[in-house]
Amino acid sequence: EPAEYSQLLDGAESVHLPLRTVLYEANGPIAHVFFLERGVASIIAPVGDGVSVEVGTVGNEGFIGLPLLFGADREPNKAFIQIADGGVRVTAAVFQTSVAESAPLRALLLRYAQSYLSQVSQSSACNRAHSIEERCARWLLMTHDRVAADEFPLTQEFLALMLGVRRAGVTVAAGMLQKAGFIEYRHGRINVVDRIGLENAACPCYRIIRDSYDYDGVARPNG
Numbered sequence: 001e002p003a004e005y006s007q008l009l010d011g012a013e014s015v016h017l018p019l020r021t022v023l024y025e026a027n028g029p030i031a032h033v034f035f036l037e038r039g040v041a042s043i044i045a046p047v048g049d050g051v052s053v054e055v056g057t058v059g060n061e062g063f064i065g066l067p068l069l070f071g072a073d074r075e076p077n078k079a080f081i082q083i084a085d086g087g088v089r090v091t092a093a094v095f096q097t098s099v100a101e102s103a104p105l106r107a108l109l110l111r112y113a114q115s116y117l118s119q120v121s122q123s124s125a126c127n128r129a130h131s132i133e134e135r136c137a138r139w140l141l142m143t144h145d146r147v148a149a150d151e152f153p154l155t156q157e158f159l160a161l162m163l164g165v166r167r168a169g170v171t172v173a174a175g176m177l178q179k180a181g182f183i184e185y186r187h188g189r190i191n192v193v194d195r196i197g198l199e200n201a202a203c204p205c206y207r208i209i210r211d212s213y214d215y216d217g218v219a220r221p222n223g
Helices: 003-010 066-070 092-101 103-129 132-147 156-163 167-179 195-201 205-212
Strands: 013-017 022-024 032-036 040-048 051-058 078-083 085-091 151-153 183-186 189-192
Touching (some): 051 103, 051 132, 066 103, 085 092, 132 189, 132 205
Antiparallel strands (some): 013 085, 022 078, 032 085, 040 078
């Protein structure tokens, strides 16, 4: 792991994070900061009438608990596990002390924060400008990047939540991607068959978001 993580590692605890594990409730206190291995966490914001929409995703390129980096102690949105895996966590106190005492660590985490904010803003624009099929392809590619496996669990209900659309729209979009031979979908699992084809089906937002993380960024502290 990067040398910047040495102090964080001293206080790290390995954790197993099953599907749908809630890391923070909306406006809830941040007791721990989480670093994932090959799992993916989703950050969702409420939009009224019990409906929520994904505003960001985090994998092993970053960490969950970003407000702590800026001195806040609460997460405004709900954060939960969308792809199960393990990881490590450190207490808020250890995280804040490490950041305060290490300028290199602070700089590294701030670079990630800039990339994450770019993802959030680009995704927001994408949701207004592009088709469900393009957005679906973008989301699948972003997840594929993080899990480092061609196959991963995903239900259409879950994908509809992530994209903020009705399930019927996701069914049509996923069906088009499958018919084109880019993915296979069965029994709640997605298999990426043609990565290049899926990239061509996605909107330009995928590459814009991916390029924003193209630096010597936040490697997970346990590997």
